Amino acid sequence: MPDQVISVKGLRKSYDGFEALRGIDLEVAGGEIFAFLGPNGAGKTTTVEILEGYRKRSGGEVSVLGVDPQEADRDWRQRVGFVLQESRLVPELTPREALQQYAGYYESPREVDEVVRLVGLGEKADVRTAKLSGGQQRRLDVALAMIGDPELLFLDEPTTGFDPSARRQAWDVIAGLSRLGKTIFLTTHYMDEAQTLADRVAILSSGRIVATGTPESLGERGMQTEIRFRLPQGIGASDLPGGLGAEPRLDAGMVTLNVPDPVPALRELTTWAERAGVGLPGLTVGAPNLEDVYLELTDGTSAERAERTSR
Amino acid sequence: MSGVALVLHQFRFDQKVFWRNPAAVFFTAMLPLIFLFILASVFENSRISGLDVKGATYYVPAIISLAVISATTVKLATNLPAEREAGQLKRVRGTPLPPAVFVAGRVGNSLVISAIMVALVTVIGALIYGVRVPTHTMPAMLVTLAVGAFSFSCLGFALAAAIPTEDAAPAVTNATVLPLYFLSGVFIPQDELPNGVLGFADAFPIRHFFQAMFTAWDPHTTGSGFEPGDLAVVAAWGLLGLVIAVRYFRWEPRR
Numbered sequence: 080m081p082d083q084v085i086s087v088k089g090l091r092k093s094y095d096g097f098e099a100l101r102g103i104d105l106e107v108a109g110g111e112i113f114a115f116l117g118p119n120g121a122g123k124t125t126t127v128e129i130l131e132g133y134r135k136r137s138g139g140e141v142s143v144l145g146v147d148p149q150e151a152d153r154d155w156r157q158r159v160g161f162v163l164q165e166s167r168l169v170p171e172l173t174p175r176e177a178l179q180q181y182a183g184y185y186e187s188p189r190e191v192d193e194v195v196r197l198v199g200l201g202e203k204a205d206v207r208t209a210k211l212s213g214g215q216q217r218r219l220d221v222a223l224a225m226i227g228d229p230e231l232l233f234l235d236e237p238t239t240g241f242d243p244s245a246r247r248q249a250w251d252v253i254a255g256l257s258r259l260g261k262t263i264f265l266t267t268h269y270m271d272e273a274q275t276l277a278d279r280v281a282i283l284s285s286g287r288i289v290a291t292g293t294p295e296s297l298g299e300r301g302m303q304t305e306i307r308f309r310l311p312q313g314i315g316a317s318d319l320p321g322g323l324g325a326e327p328r329l330d331a332g333m334v335t336l337n338v339p340d341p342v343p344a345l346r347e348l349t350t351w352a353e354r355a356g357v358g359l360p361g362l363t364v365g366a367p368n369l370e371d372v373y374l375e376l377t378d379g380t381s382a383e384r385a386e387r388t389s390r
Numbered sequence: 391m392s393g394v395a396l397v398l399h400q401f402r403f404d405q406k407v408f409w410r411n412p413a414a415v416f417f418t419a420m421l422p423l424i425f426l427f428i429l430a431s432v433f434e435n436s437r438i439s440g441l442d443v444k445g446a447t448y449y450v451p452a453i454i455s456l457a458v459i460s461a462t463t464v465k466l467a468t469n470l471p472a473e474r475e476a477g478q479l480k481r482v483r484g485t486p487l488p489p490a491v492f493v494a495g496r497v498g499n500s501l502v503i504s505a506i507m508v509a510l511v512t513v514i515g516a517l518i519y520g521v522r523v524p525t526h527t528m529p530a531m532l533v534t535l536a537v538g539a540f541s542f543s544c545l546g547f548a549l550a551a552a553i554p555t556e557d558a559a560p561a562v563t564n565a566t567v568l569p570l571y572f573l574s575g576v577f578i579p580q581d582e583l584p585n586g587v588l589g590f591a592d593a594f595p596i597r598h599f600f601q602a603m604f605t606a607w608d609p610h611t612t613g614s615g616f617e618p619g620d621l622a623v624v625a626a627w628g629l630l631g632l633v634i635a636v637r638y639f640r641w642e643p644r645r
Contacts, residue, residue, distance in 0.1 A: 131484065133642065156486040163484070165643075166477030171410040172403070183391060183399040184487040227485070 083142075084109050084231055084262045085130060090139035092125055099125045101286040102139070107264060107279075109230075112257050114273035114294075115266040117283035118377050123266040124164060126283070127235050130264065131161055144231060157186055160224035162217075164235040170209035174200050174219045177208065178226050185227035198222040198252050214245030221252055231262045238272060250275055270373055284377040297372050304341040305365040306348070310334050311357035320351040333361075393491065400487070400495030401502075408499060418465055418503060419510075422457035426511055429453070429577070430519050440581040443608065446519035450511060451607040452576045455600040457507035458535065459542050462500040464563050466546025470496075471559040474550070475643045483641040497543045504539045524606050527615030531606035537621050538599045541628025545595070547635035554644060570596040595627035 085107035092100040100122045107113040117123050128134040129141060132148035132155075141147060146155045169177060175191060182188035195204045198218040203211055208219060217237060224232055234253065238246045246269075253276055257263055267273055273280050274294045281291040290297055309332055310316065316329045324338040338344045341364055352359050391399060408414055426449060433445025441448065473479050482492055515521035524531050549566065553559050571577055573587050574597035580588060591597040598620035606615040 133480070133484075153486045153488065156484065159484075161481070161484040163477055163481060166481045169407055169478065171407040176403070176406070180399070180403045181485060183396065184485045186486075223481070 082108060084111075084144060085113075085264065086140075086142045087126075087130070088140040090126070090129065090141060091137045092122075092129065092134070093137050099286055100129075100136075103283075103286075103288055105281060105288070105291075107262060109262050110257070110260055111278045112253070112263045112265060112276050114277035114280045115264065115283060116268065116270070116273050116280055116373060117266075118268060121283045121377070122286045123268075123283055124235060127233055127264070127266055131159070131233055157227060158230050160227060160229035160232045162220045162224045162232070162234045162237050164239075166220065168208040168211075168216055168219060170207060173205045173207055174211070174222065175204045177219065178222055181223050181226045187228060188226050189228045191226070194222045194226050197225075197255060199248060212245075214241055214248065217241070217245075217249065218252060221249075221256075225256060225261075229261070231264065232256060234263060234265045236266055236268070238267070238269065246272070282373055282376050289376040290372060304338055306336040306338065306341060306344060306363070307365070308334055308348075308359040308362040311352075311355075311360065314355070314357060318355075320347050322347050393488075396487070396491050397494045397498065400491055401498045404495050404499040405502070408503065414465070414469075418460050419507065422453050422460055422507060423510065423514070425456065425577075426450070426453040426514060430515070430521075434519055438579045438581065441579075441608070442610065446515060446521050447607065447609065448579060448604070450515035450519070450521045451603040452600060454508050454511050454535075454607075455538070455596070455603050456571060456576055457511060458504045458538050458599070459567060459596065461503040461507060462539055462542035463546040463549065464567060465500060465503070466496065466543060467549035467553060467563040468559045470547070470550035471553045472556040474640065475556040477643055479641040480643065489641075493547070497540070500543050500546070501539050504535065508535060521607075522609055524615070527606040527611055530615035530617075531603070533616065534599070534602040534606055534621060537625055537628075538603070541595060541624045541631065542599070544628040544631035544635060546631075547639055548631035551635055551638040551640065567596070570594055573597070574600055576600055595624045598623040 083106050085105060087103055087105040090100055090103040090105075091098070103122075103126060105113075115123055115126065125134065129136050130143050130148055132143075132151035135149055141149070143151075144155065144158055146152075148155070172180070174195060178191045178194060182191055195201055198221050200215060200218055200222065203215055208216060211219065221234070221237065224234075237253070238249045241249060250272070253263065253265070257276075265273075265276065277294055279292065280294050280297055281288050282297070283289070310329065316327065316334075319327055319334070323336055323344045324340065325336050325344070328335045336344060345364070348359065408418075429449040429452070430446040433449065436445050437443070438445060438448045470479070483489070512523055516523050549563060550559075553562050570591065573583070573591040574594070575583060575588075575591075576596070588597070598617075602617040602620040602624070605611055605617050605620075608615075
């Protein structure tokens with residue numbers, strides 16, 4: 080296996096004059112969970128479909144398991160598994176039957192029973208897929224993608240539309256795949272999903288990668304600390320002290336401050352509060368997280384752009 | 391798995407899916423039999439003018455033609471666009487399963503359903519309506535069946551390629567075949583139809599398939615019962631369908 084399972088240089092894609100991808104560079108190493116983040120319309124699915132061999136690119140170089148996916152053959156498909164964003168299951172078959180059918184397509188598939196267990200469908204293995212819940216169907220999607228024992232798995236928004244407990248279960252499954260040594264390329268627009276699962280993250284916005292790194296390094300990258308508290312009784316926004324290092328924002332009685340250095344800001348605030356004889360109810364000091372980076376970097380612009388151009 | 395084993399593997403699951411879908415079984419397997427019971431019962435002993443056969447003898451090959459087209463063109467052209475738009479074909483395309491094996495499984499599925507239907511219609515015709523089973527024209531019947539089932543399967547894939555959405559699939563398919571059943575004499579004996587209508591229907595494969603099938607069932611047929619001219623038209627349409635399917639068939643939803 081080459082060091083880099085996925086290598087992308089200068090990837091471009093345009094549709095009818097609209098540049099969906101404007102030069103993307105990516106490297107994904109073997110055994111890694113790589114999360115590809117971005118708002119709807121940023122180009123996530125376009126990128127994944129190019130990596131999966133479903134779409135042709137307009138420019139750049141792409142290598143997946145040492146092969147250009149545009150030239151992908153049967154041997155290459157033995158080594159990759161796809162969980163597509165939208166793909167209905169065959170309602171007439173049970174999970175066990177669907178897995179038996181797909182197992183037949185591969186040279187050395189995993190055991191059907193083992194895969195059923197891995198994705199937690201044991202009790203539902205012999206129920207028609209039409210009768211499974213959304214979360215169970217999605218787990219069967221994952222099971223079908225891994226029945227061929229692929230080296231690399233693409234998961235395109237695997238938990239969209241899940242309730243919180245179904246998402247937790249799906250995360251356990253994905254973490255389990257990673258423990259089997261699989262390389263996982265995950266797209267998501269959930270920050271917590273990337274933060275929980277990913278070894279590395281790339282954030283895509285309007286067809287460009289605007290940040291890459293570990294979730295932690297991205298979270299800390301020049302980011303500001305958030306200070307929040309409820310505006311004390313009888314105090315107006317104009318009564319707050321100056322010299323906090325940022326303009327306080329007031330929303331529904333909550334004051335929010337995003338400051339580069341929380342220490343002087345907190346000193347100012349607490350000194351002022353003591354003098355004024357008020358408390359700082361509900362005071363929190365939040366460590367910067369991936370969500371803040373994401374919101375700052377993507378800034379809602381991709382989604383708007385996608386809406387404008389999709390018509 | 392070897393190629394043949396893989397085709398059988400795929401076929402086995404296609405069969406399972408078909409027999410477990412009540413709507414598919416009704417429209418593909420039951421409806422032709424219902425037509426047979428109605429038409430053969432109503433016209434059982436009335437002579438079909440011009441052909442000098444009784445009604446049941448006319449309607450057995452007619453319903454066989456209808457059943458084969460239902461199991462091939464209609465079934466493929468309604469199922470495949472739905473599976474394409476639901477992303478099911480895209481998922482299959484992402485596996486190492488060769489596309490040709492997928493297609494072979496589906497065509498095999500349609501051929502086997504066609505063969506079962508021909509057997510059922512033949513047995514019902516013989517036991518209930520006393521329609522004589524072809525003997526010396528049996529080879530012609532089987533060759534006609536094979537040419538028809540393959541050609542109409544190709545046309546099913548071609549129609550599936552042309553139909554844009556899941557919702558349009560049953561409408562487009564039925565709007566194509568239903569008028570042709572009427573115009574080709576499948577429901578209404580051909581002597582009742584004006585010449586212009588038959589001339590129009592002659593341009594399409596359904597009438598030729600039925601003609602070749604009828605000759606094989608016609609008790610007045612003296613020779614082997616082969617209709618090379620009709621079979622050539624059916625095969626030419628099948629070839630056209632194959633070319634369209636190879637060129638335009640898509641595995642991914644249009645979005």
